[in-house]
Amino acid sequence: AQKVTQAQTEISVVEKEDVTLDCVYETRDTTYYLFWYKQPPSGELVFLIRRNSFDEQNEISGRYSWNFQKSTSSFNFTITASQVVDSAVYFCALSEFYGGSQGNLIFGKGTKLSVKP
Amino acid sequence: GAVVSQHPSWVICKSGTSVKIECRSLDFQATTMFWYRQFPKQSLMLMATSNEGSKATYEQGVEKDKFLINHASLTLSTLTVTSAHPEDSSFYICSARGGDRGISFYEQYFGPGTRLTVT
Numbered sequence: 001a002q003k004v005t006q007a008q009t010e011i012s013v014v015e016k017e018d019v020t021l022d023c024v025y026e027t028r029d030t031t032y033y034l035f036w037y038k039q040p041p042s043g044e045l046v047f048l049i050r051r052n053s054f055d056e057q058n059e060i061s062g063r064y065s066w067n068f069q070k071s072t073s074s075f076n077f078t079i080t081a082s083q084v085v086d087s088a089v090y091f092c093a094l095s096e097f098y099g100g101s102q103g104n105l106i107f108g109k110g111t112k113l114s115v116k117p
Numbered sequence: 118g119a120v121v122s123q124h125p126s127w128v129i130c131k132s133g134t135s136v137k138i139e140c141r142s143l144d145f146q147a148t149t150m151f152w153y154r155q156f157p158k159q160s161l162m163l164m165a166t167s168n169e170g171s172k173a174t175y176e177q178g179v180e181k182d183k184f185l186i187n188h189a190s191l192t193l194s195t196l197t198v199t200s201a202h203p204e205d206s207s208f209y210i211c212s213a214r215g216g217d218r219g220i221s222f223y224e225q226y227f228g229p230g231t232r233l234t235v236t
Contacts (some may be wrong), residue, residue, distance in 0.1 A: 037227075043208055045161075047118075091160065097134040103149070103214060105225055109160045 007109035021077045023092030031097035034075045040088040082115045123228035137197045138231045140211030147213035150194040155208040201235045
């Protein structure tokens, strides 16, 4: 069965610290997509990244970086030099390529990140 | 591109009344739309999936007679919460997925959400 686990419910850091949000997934498919979304207090989901299962290259976008490791079924997200504006709930999600739920998103429970000044 | 709007952004209604929430894809054709519900401090839970012109597919445990979904066009889906009760108070988010203009079939574009409070 498909499943996304974000074991960290809440993380609190001080500004400028680096922080890594963990995401572990389960799927029977060999072809799938992984996503990260940010949900600030306003509630609107902000798309951060999509990665397909054939692309294990790590990605960096400014202060954000993602580490995709198929061997451990993990897709971790690191924020370098965190800022107060990074405070939000972050969701990891999985989308399968085949089967009845093709393209449907399976969300993890989210990690609430609080960055204190 | 790929913008999804929701209306209203928030609504307060009395118990027993019905509320309609609209979800529109503004610049692409949404062959599939999704409706999610999010309770405070919880994750998004998929309620139903709708394809244009056909009946919605509801997730287990979601009452189809209570949450009426209509996807009458490629740019509009509506969710009507009938006879709303306080336990229906939640944040409702829609998303849209298309396959045109280079948009990936596997990409869902999310609306800003609608906060429903039933008193």
